[in-house]
Structure formats: C-alpha cells, structure tokens
Amino acid sequence: MIVMRINILQHTPNEGPGSVSAWGRAHGYEIYIYHPYQFGFLPKAEETDMLIILGGPMSPNDDAAWIIKERILIQQLIDMEIPMFGACYGAQQIAKTLGSSISQAPAKEVGWAPVYRQSEAIPNLPKQLLALHWHEEMFEIPQGAELLFSSDRVKNQGFVIGHRIIGLQFHFEPQPDNVREMVINDFPYIEGSVLKQTAADILKTPVPEDNEQVMFKLLDYLSADK
Structure with missing residues (x-):
C-alpha cells in the first residue's frame, strides 16, 4: 500500500486544516503541516502527493518573499499534475499562479451564508450548502477552470480544473473548535461584513454535518487515481 504524503500550508494560527486532517487520518495518509508565514519553509515538490493551501489574513497581491515562493511551488505541482486544494487565500494563490487577478470582492463576507453549486463536474454535491465566509477579496476564475460555487453576493466562489485542482473562496473545512478559534482570535474582522452577523451569531450557528462530508468528497x- 502506497501512503500519500499530504502537505498542508497553514497561514495563520487560527485557520487550521480541520476536516482535511480528519480525511487524511481516515485514509491512513501522512500529514505534514508547514507554517511559511512564520518559519519560511515550504515542502519540496518531489515530496508532495497532495498540496492543501489554507486561508490567512494576507493577500496574494502582497510582495512577501514566502508568498512568491509559494506560487513557484504551486506552479511546479501544476506542471507535475499533483492534486491541490485551496481555501480562501489558498484558492486565490492558485488562481494568481494561473494568471488570474485577485481583487476586492463586491461585498465583504464574514459569517455563515449559503453557496450554490454551479457545476456537475464533481458528482453528488448538494445544490446548496451553508458555508463559513471570511474574506473581502476574490479571484477571477482561471482560464480553463469551471465555476464550481457562487454565493448571493459574490459569483466567483469556487473553481475546479480537471481532477487535479479545486479552489474555494469560502470554508468547508472548519470543525466546531476551528470556528471558535477563528472567531475569538479574529472577531474584529467581522465588522463591516455585508452578512451583518455578530461573533455570537457565528458561534451559535452549528457547523453543518454536510460540510465535512462534502470536504471528503472534494x-x-x-x-481518485493517486
């Protein structure tokens, strides 16, 4: 049995892998978590069987050296056809690597709000899901990608490229402890959100069971063919 090595890039202490780690453990995969914003280290392309790029408060438009190095790694893995998943900032990093622009979204979305499936590319996904949003920038859909999800206020909420790349502007991966960690440490960011939810509103909303199931499906x- 070949054990996959899942390399995870985490970009802030309060946005961890959540159900991504649960998926990896369920399959018996090895999980390695990197913190490039703090330590500056990234995995090597040749030691990566899947790359997970998590969210964070930074922008792909920032000029920090480690952000640029991340995109070099992403391009290497694209060329090698290694599967990757990006959440929020992670999806933006993938999109920017592929030549798409990252810009201010029509609305700052922070809190729980529905997203709507726009593609049949991935089988058995629900038509509507309740997702956690924590962003005010958005990606342009990369050339050759298919729009996967939209929300009421931001069309470009997710994309898929073949069987190798998925990027989501929102978060399916947080489990209840992760949501609490995000809110108690980053609650000032909630102000100005078009969703008009308080920290208490976000905390009292149960994490939908469907979200972990969908994360596993993605x-x-x-x-599938690793």
Missing part, C-alpha cells in the same frame, strides 16, 4: 475526487 478530496476523494482529487485523489
């Missing part, structure tokens, strides 16, 4: 889709 990762299974990416790793």
Whole structure:
C-alpha cells in the first residue's frame, strides 16, 4: 500500500486544516503541516502527493518573499499534475499562479451564508450548502477552470480544473473548535461584513454535518487515481 504524503500550508494560527486532517487520518495518509508565514519553509515538490493551501489574513497581491515562493511551488505541482486544494487565500494563490487577478470582492463576507453549486463536474454535491465566509477579496476564475460555487453576493466562489485542482473562496473545512478559534482570535474582522452577523451569531450557528462530508468528497475526487 502506497501512503500519500499530504502537505498542508497553514497561514495563520487560527485557520487550521480541520476536516482535511480528519480525511487524511481516515485514509491512513501522512500529514505534514508547514507554517511559511512564520518559519519560511515550504515542502519540496518531489515530496508532495497532495498540496492543501489554507486561508490567512494576507493577500496574494502582497510582495512577501514566502508568498512568491509559494506560487513557484504551486506552479511546479501544476506542471507535475499533483492534486491541490485551496481555501480562501489558498484558492486565490492558485488562481494568481494561473494568471488570474485577485481583487476586492463586491461585498465583504464574514459569517455563515449559503453557496450554490454551479457545476456537475464533481458528482453528488448538494445544490446548496451553508458555508463559513471570511474574506473581502476574490479571484477571477482561471482560464480553463469551471465555476464550481457562487454565493448571493459574490459569483466567483469556487473553481475546479480537471481532477487535479479545486479552489474555494469560502470554508468547508472548519470543525466546531476551528470556528471558535477563528472567531475569538479574529472577531474584529467581522465588522463591516455585508452578512451583518455578530461573533455570537457565528458561534451559535452549528457547523453543518454536510460540510465535512462534502470536504471528503472534494478530496476523494482529487485523489481518485493517486
């Protein structure tokens, strides 16, 4: 049995891998978590069987050296056809690597709001899901990608490229402890959100069980022939 190595890029202490780690453990995969914003280290392309790029408060438009190095790694893995998944900033990094622009979204979305499936590319996804949003920038859909999800206020909420790349502007991966960690440490960011939810509103909303199930489906889709 070949054990996949899942390399995870985490960009802030309060946005961890959540159900991504649960998926990896369920399959018996090895999980390595890197913190490039703090330590500056990234995995090597040749030691990566899947790359997970998590969210964070930075922008792909920032000029920090480690952000640029991340995109070099992403391009290497694209060339090698290694599967990757990006959430929020992570999806933006993938999109920017592929030549798309990252810009201010029509609305700052922070809190729980529905997203709507726009594609049949990935089988058995619900038509509507309740997702956690934590962003005010958005990506342009990369050339050759298919629009996967939209929200009421931001059209470009997700994309898929073949069986190898998925990027989501929102978050399916947080489990209840992760949501609490995000809110108690980053609650000032909630102000100005078009969703008009308080920290208490976000905390009292149960994490939908469907979100972990869908996260597993997305990762299974990416790793189907690994």
